[in-house]
Amino acid sequence: MNDKTEEFEKLVELNRDALYRIAYRLAGNRDDAEDLLMEALTEAWESFRHFRLGTDFVRWVATIMTHTFLDWRRKNNHYEFVSLDEPREDDEGAEPIDLPEDSDDPESVAVKRAFWDAANKALNELPPEFKTVVVLVDMEGLSYEEAARALNCPIGTIRSRLHRARILLREKLKDWL
Amino acid sequence: MSCQRWSEQLSAWIDGMLTESERRSLEAHLQSCETCRQTVEELRELKDKLQTIPVPSPKPEMWNRVMRHIRYRARRKRLTVVKPATWLAAAASAVLLLGAIALLWQKPTTSSPKEPTINFIVSYHADTVSLGLSDNPLCHLIATAELSEAEGHE
Ligand SMILES: [Zn+2]
Numbered sequence: 001m002n003d004k005t006e007e008f009e010k011l012v013e014l015n016r017d018a019l020y021r022i023a024y025r026l027a028g029n030r031d032d033a034e035d036l037l038m039e040a041l042t043e044a045w046e047s048f049r050h051f052r053l054g055t056d057f058v059r060w061v062a063t064i065m066t067h068t069f070l071d072w073r074r075k076n077n078h079y080e081f082v083s084l085d086e087p088r089e090d091d092e093g094a095e096p097i098d099l100p101e102d103s104d105d106p107e108s109v110a111v112k113r114a115f116w117d118a119a120n121k122a123l124n125e126l127p128p129e130f131k132t133v134v135v136l137v138d139m140e141g142l143s144y145e146e147a148a149r150a151l152n153c154p155i156g157t158i159r160s161r162l163h164r165a166r167i168l169l170r171e172k173l174k175d176w177l
Numbered sequence: 178m179s180c181q182r183w184s185e186q187l188s189a190w191i192d193g194m195l196t197e198s199e200r201r202s203l204e205a206h207l208q209s210c211e212t213c214r215q216t217v218e219e220l221r222e223l224k225d226k227l228q229t230i231p232v233p234s235p236k237p238e239m240w241n242r243v244m245r246h247i248r249y250r251a252r253r254k255r256l257t258v259v260k261p262a263t264w265l266a267a268a269a270s271a272v273l274l275l276g277a278i279a280l281l282w283q284k285p286t287t288s289s290p291k292e293p294t295i296n297f298i299v300s301y302h303a304d305t306v307s308l309g310l311s312d313n314p315l316c317h318l319i320a321t322a323e324l325s326e327a328e329g330h331e
Contacts, residue, residue: 005251009244016240024232034239038246045247046254116230137192138227144194163188169227170219176226177219 008048011057012041018058019065025135026069028124036072040065062140063150066132073128115176122172130165137162180206180213187217191224 012019023040024033044061051060123131136142136150137158148155170177186203189195195203207214
């Protein structure tokens with residue numbers, strides 16, 4: 001292993017959780033998140049010489065991941081949209097979720113779970129360009145500027161996509177708000 | 178109806194992304210508009226709730242598979258970069274060797290056929306290699322490097 005490889009693998013290792021989280025939120029399930037990570041990290045490795053040390057590795061990979069995700073969805077050949085009615089997982093879509101400590105009350109757990117399911121379904125039904133903005137800004141906390149850089153589009157586009165996405169989500173999730 | 182023009186600004190307002198003047202006029206509108214205030218409340222709640230959606234832990238051994246895949250692809254890329262160049266060069270040479278033999282066979286009376294034939298081989302060889310790989314700049318680079326190396330020996 002040369003220095004570059006070592007450096008890359010170290011950065012991946014250090015940022016595992018954040019990288020997986022973004023992949024999962026974009027892809028919507030664990031299998032596709034794994035594929036997305038493989039694809040995006042391979043690409044990241046291939047252009048690692050363009051990565052400047054000192055810049056945010058996670059945001060840099062997130063940009064690549066976002067493009068890979070949008071690419072899949074445009075081509076639609078690799079990325080099969082997993083609907084919640086037809087789970088691809090062996091465990092019938094019940095992905096193990098580490099619940100926060102304070103959620104002992106089974107009723108509130110059930111309510112939360114129902115919201116998460118509904119929200120994930122609603123997110124997956126958004127046009128991919130809209131979903132991406134929601135994931136980056138609302139879920140990952142990027143600023144409009146950072147999202148604009150990641151998606152290579154003007155800030156005004158981020159602003160309007162985000163709003164339209166939120167309006168769609170509000171409509172789909174109105175029972176929960 | 179008149180609320181439509183404010184709609185997009187409601188989201189930006191929640192995110193603190195309005196300009197000073199946009200913010201002032203929107204806030205004036207919110208003072209008097211129950212509907213937009215309601216929308217703002219719902220959008221804010223939506224944003225908060227989206228952040229609570231948990232991410233399940235990855236499937237067992239996922240990172241091992243991911244890292245193995247990256248290393249495999251990196252290795253395969255190195256192999257495919259070199260292989261077609263060598264393979265194409267060999268194929269081109271074989272084709273041209275046959276061509277040269279045919280040429281010699283057909284025109285046994287030509288005064289000195291050897292020199293032009295050799296030139297032809299070298300240039301054709303170069304063309305084939307760079308043409309065949311031109312869609313991949315990395316391959317092109319290596320092919321060019323191999324050629325210049327080969328040329329150095331001549
Ligand atoms: Zn209004």
